[in-house]
Amino acid sequence: MMRMRLPCLGRGSSVGGVSAAAAAAAVLRLRPGPSHTLAAWRLHSWVPAAADSRLAEITSAEDVPVPLCRRPPVHEEALAALMDWRAAVLQRIEAVGDAFESADGGPGRALLQREVTWALDDAVSAYRDARDGPWRPCNWQQLEAEVRTAQARRRQSGGGTAGAAPAPEDGWQVQLRAPVAELRALWQRRLEERVPFQYLLHAAHWREFVLSVGPGVLVPRPETEGMIEMAAAALDAAPALADAPWADLGTGSGALAVGLATLLARRRRGRWTQRQAGAAAPAGSSEQTEPAVWAVDLSPVAAAYAAANAAACAPPGAVRVVRGSWWAPLAHLRGRLGGVLTNPPYIPRAEMGALQQEVGAHEPHGALDGGPGPGLDSLEVICDGAGDMLVDGGYIAIETAGGEQAHRVRQLLDASGVFERAAVVDDCFGVGRFVEAFRRPR
Structure with missing residues (x-):
């Protein structure tokens, strides 16, 4: 069998005519990161690809290794x-x-x-x-x-x-x-x-952050950085969404949660400044007494990394890490989420054996395996629950394998009848990898 790889971290990859593994499972090619004086951390859905005694040692944020550049x-x-x-x-x-x-x-x-x-x-x-x-x-x-x-x-x-x-x-x-x-x-x-x-140095350079990573946590890819820009564009179109809590489903190392919390903190400061200057207060706005971002992951290892990365990189108190499966831990936020970002497992199970060795032998299969057939198991659960969880006009962005899978996810959102403006969005290498949509008014 021809061996496949994840989307290239540092060079483009084509989705048309290639497998989802080739489009979704990236070679660990990170461009030089930001200044080593900055720090951050993140986690993903977890099932170890191979036995590693070090996984058992990570039970809390205090156990998470310090990136080499911060020692x-x-x-x-x-x-x-x-x-x-x-x-x-x-x-x-x-x-x-x-x-x-x-x-x-x-x-x-x-x-x-x-x-x-x-x-x-x-x-x-x-x-x-x-x-x-x-x-x-x-x-x-x-x-x-x-x-x-x-x-x-x-x-x-x-x-x-x-x-x-x-x-x-x-x-x-x-x-x-x-x-x-x-x-x-x-x-x-x-x-x-x-x-x-990245595992050897316990560091992945992602946006302006240095995220702690290790066995049991998916290394964040540069393609995923674009989801923060997508969220920023959604906030440009609907600024009031910044006042509501957001969620990162399958947070892994916490990369999306940290990036999103940083973005929301800037937007909330800007809106607070407008109100102080006498601008009309946005409808439903109030002082923020809850986390800006709820970061969800089933894995205890991922939850520990995400908590450590959030503590190191996100604004204080801006990220709350909760354990559970997809929407389950967020029932108390039903109908209140301003937005959701998610990078769930999406590689069809039949293609898992074709990944490059860095990925297939070392990264957590639970963060990669999208299930049988087209690899839509997690994607369908996320799409099914999103309409109930979002506020009217709320935003969702989902990372996929690209190609046909991305269009199937867009169709799932369209078919629900509760979303509008569903679209496939290109990643930084021109691959149609992301799907975004807005919740219709109830």
């Missing part, structure tokens, strides 16, 4: 040791070449090389060029530039002759967030077991 830089090592490790791992990548990509659409040589640079950027905090000298803050790419400058200066001064500037490997030290031995072990797992890069 304290407590390890001091010789720069030479770090450079030797980098040279060795790049040599191993050259030996692997594009074998993973050829086998199942996994990462090629160029992506693996970029991952090494990103890992070093996350790990390096500072350097000094003398044992008793001051520490100079930097990331890896800045340090690499300093090394090249020092090497050029040394060549100009006569190489190893008396009075020449010392080579960077002669006495330079680096301050790291993980020791070289740990980096070596992580990259052994990356190349031998094909563990997702």
Whole structure:
């Protein structure tokens, strides 16, 4: 069987004529993330793809691993040791070449090389060029530039002759967030077991956030970032929706909940400013005493990650994480939700065995498996309940595998008779992946 992959994280993918797995299960190709000074976290529906004892350890937000880029830089090592490790791992990548990509659409040589640079950027905090000298803050790419400058200066001064500037490997030290031995072990797992890069660093860069991820949680894809822009457009069309609570169904790492809560906080501040300036108060508006976003997931592991990510990245108190299946934990919000975003499992079960190894062997199958046939099991439940849960004019956006599946979801919303303006929306790579609609007035 031809092996399939998820939507490409970093390059476009075509849905027409390919399987839903090829359109829905993404190669873990994240572009360089935002500034490492920012933080965030997120979770998804959960069934482990393979036994992993670490899953049992994640029972609360306090158990969630800290992303590498946020760890304290407590390890001091010789720069030479770090450079030797980098040279060795790049040599191993050259030996692997594009074998993973050829086998199942996994990462090629160029992506693996970029991952090494990103890992070093996350790990390096500072350097000094003398044992008793001051520490100079930097990331890896800045340090690499300093090394090249020092090497050029040394060549100009006569190489190893008396009075020449010392080579960077002669006495330079680096301050790291993980020791070289740990980096070596992580990259052994990356190349031998094909563990997702984001799992190894416990970090996924998504929008302006750094989300904590690990086994039991789906790595958030860049395509999904577009759902926040879709919600923003819906709020432009109906600003009063910002005053109502929203929901993220199947929140996983909490990425959508965090992004949505941040958006709603900005919109609510803007509307509060208008009211303070004397503008007419919007109908039904009141001081917000409940969470802006309710984040729902059945998985205890996902709930822990989502809570940790919300605490780190969302406005205080803006996200409430609740465990349960889809609409069940939100019965008290019936008819009150201003909007719903959801990225549910949608890969047809028959295509699950065709995923690239990073996905099929490591990511939670419960966050991917859409059920038999066209993979609509979760999508149908969400569409069936949405009309009862939303306010009049309320908004829903659903991520799908794209192609025919997206059009079937749009038809489900149309057939319900309670939605209008149902449409398929392209993702950032031009794939018709999302379905959106507005609740008709009752």
